[in-house]
Amino acid sequence: MDEHLGERLSAYVDGDLVGEALAGAEAHLAVCEACRAAVRDLRRVVGLARALDDRPPARDLWPDIAERIGASARPDVIPLATRRRRFAFSVPQLAAAGLALSLLSAGGALTAMRLLAPAVAPIAAAEPNAVPRNVADPAASYDVAIHELEGLLSARRGDLDSTTVAAVEASLRVIDLAIAQARAAVARDPNNLYLNGHLRSTLDRKLDVLRRAAMLPKAT
Amino acid sequence: MKTSIPALAVGLVALLCAAPQPAGAQTLDTTLAVRPGARFELQNVAGTVEIRGTRRQEIRIRVEYDRARIEIEGSPSAVQVRTVPRRGMGEAQYTIELPTGTALTVNSISSDIDVQGVCGEAELQSFSGEVRLACGQGNVSVQSLSGDVTVSDVRGRLEAGSTSGSVIVQNVRADVAAHSASGDLTLQRVEGQDVSAETVSGEVEFSGPIREGGRYRFQSHSGDVTIHPDGALNATISVSTFSGDLESDFPVTLARGRHVRSREFEFTVGTGSARLAMASFSGTIYLRRGGAPGREEDQ
Numbered sequence: 207m208d209e210h211l212g213e214r215l216s217a218y219v220d221g222d223l224v225g226e227a228l229a230g231a232e233a234h235l236a237v238c239e240a241c242r243a244a245v246r247d248l249r250r251v252v253g254l255a256r257a258l259d260d261r262p263p264a265r266d267l268w269p270d271i272a273e274r275i276g277a278s279a280r281p282d283v284i285p286l287a288t289r290r291r292r293f294a295f296s297v298p299q300l301a302a303a304g305l306a307l308s309l310l311s312a313g314g315a316l317t318a319m320r321l322l323a324p325a326v327a328p329i330a331a332a333e334p335n336a337v338p339r340n341v342a343d344p345a346a347s348y349d350v351a352i353h354e355l356e357g358l359l360s361a362r363r364g365d366l367d368s369t370t371v372a373a374v375e376a377s378l379r380v381i382d383l384a385i386a387q388a389r390a391a392v393a394r395d396p397n398n399l400y401l402n403g404h405l406r407s408t409l410d411r412k413l414d415v416l417r418r419a420a421m422l423p424k425a426t
Numbered sequence: 427m428k429t430s431i432p433a434l435a436v437g438l439v440a441l442l443c444a445a446p447q448p449a450g451a452q453t454l455d456t457t458l459a460v461r462p463g464a465r466f467e468l469q470n471v472a473g474t475v476e477i478r479g480t481r482r483q484e485i486r487i488r489v490e491y492d493r494a495r496i497e498i499e500g501s502p503s504a505v506q507v508r509t510v511p512r513r514g515m516g517e518a519q520y521t522i523e524l525p526t527g528t529a530l531t532v533n534s535i536s537s538d539i540d541v542q543g544v545c546g547e548a549e550l551q552s553f554s555g556e557v558r559l560a561c562g563q564g565n566v567s568v569q570s571l572s573g574d575v576t577v578s579d580v581r582g583r584l585e586a587g588s589t590s591g592s593v594i595v596q597n598v599r600a601d602v603a604a605h606s607a608s609g610d611l612t613l614q615r616v617e618g619q620d621v622s623a624e625t626v627s628g629e630v631e632f633s634g635p636i637r638e639g640g641r642y643r644f645q646s647h648s649g650d651v652t653i654h655p656d657g658a659l660n661a662t663i664s665v666s667t668f669s670g671d672l673e674s675d676f677p678v679t680l681a682r683g684r685h686v687r688s689r690e691f692e693f694t695v696g697t698g699s700a701r702l703a704m705a706s707f708s709g710t711i712y713l714r715r716g717g718a719p720g721r722e723e724d725q
Contacts, residue, residue, distance in 0.1 A: 373554070377589045377590040400666040411626055
């Protein structure tokens with residue numbers, strides 16, 4: 207498979223790619239579910255940013271202005287031809303998007319490593335909180351990424367819809383239990399391909415849930 | 427308010443201005459004539475979204491909204507609608523008609539999404555609402571973070587997922603990727619060449635034909651995995667579990683040298699041309715004859 211789109215993702219979503227660059231990106235997207243997912247995520251972030259409250263000033267100034275100029279109050283439906291909303295992402299959302307992209311890059315490298323490696327290395331042996339020395343240490347990559355996303359989610363917890371957060375956290379507890387069981391199984395049988403693959407896929411699921419949760423918009 | 431805007435020869439941004447309304451719930455009812463192949467996008471915050479297909483070449487948007495304003499940007503080739511909450515508290519109930527075949531994108535934060543009869547490409551996502559799609563074609567993606575997802579009658583390629591909700595996929599002729607963290611995955615009467623379903627604590631159930639040369643992957647951590655091949659089965663089947671079991675209606679004959687471990691093995695049924703992988707860390711894996719349960723009742 208070709209290299210993942212990486213930094214070209216943003217240009218693709220923005221419509222800035224042309225010619226061969228665009229054709230290459232589209233060809234890659236046709237065969238790469240991970241990049242298609244990243245494109246969808248970025249588009250959702252853009253779309254939801256448009257839908258978010260645009261943080262009006264503390265006092266609505268329009269009625270006074272309208273009275274002075276003899277215009278009607280703010281219309282309920284506003285033409286957008288002359289009023290394009292700018293995108294204003296929160297720091298956590300940008301961080302989540304950035305982390306998602308970096309994970310995608312790491313994931314691509316990991317995939318390549320898996321394809322090239324003669325045998326799958328057991329990942330339960332890695333220390334849980336180890337800082338990755340390089341991308342070839344998959345357990346450390348997962349742990350650091352998960353730790354960062356958990357931090358993002360924790361920091362934003364108060365801003366998010368409590369029901370949604372509760373559902374996400376319940377799912378994360380389920381996944382954590384599965385990860386613990388899979389890690390224990392791998393520790394008992396480090397060379398078991400199924401167990402190693404299962405642990406990776408469960409870690410992937412947790413990353414996916416955290417990534418989606420970290421990109422949740424503020425509660426309305 | 428009811429507004430009708432004719433199709434324009436060139437891309438012209440539709441301009442809709444509702445008169446000042448008293449406080450409380452308000453309504454908008456507008457119809458836009460569009461060209462065949464027009465795209466539709468909606469971004470909602472809270473409330474409901476109900477979309478239906480129509481044979482008329484027009485888009486009708488009816489919305490009841492409160493503490494919000496509605497922004498509509500339109501041209502004959504694309505219409506975008508947004509709910510913009512006032513003071514962060516708005517909600518809107520949409521009832522929308524789209525020409526059949528319209529490609530649509532719907533994003534919402536906490537509203538349910540129900541789309542029926544549009545039958546085009548679709549990308550639907552709600553963070554905490556339920557999402558239902560009946561009829562789609564081409565690339566279809568239906569996602570919820572904490573709500574249930576139900577999809578039926580799709581042709582093409584389908585991704586359906588929820589974090590904590592269940593996912594039900596029925597009567598599709600498509601390659602399918604379904605996933606959940608803690609919900610069940612039910613794939614009934616699914617005809618695809620590449621089908622996967624993965625959940626952590628939920629159960630996985632699949633019924634449909636296992637096509638020659640197809641790839642099928644079903645996985646759970648603690649839930650059961652139940653496969654009902656419909657029709658002839660010619661597959662190389664891999665079974666992986668840590669502490670679970672396998673119950674098979676098909677004979678399990680292990681090929682020499684392919685038996686990896688007692689709980690991880692591979693066997694062949696028929697010509698073995700398809701690849702069928704079933705895995706459950708601690709649940710039971712069932713391989714059943716006879717297609718979907720309850721098939722008679724559904725027909």
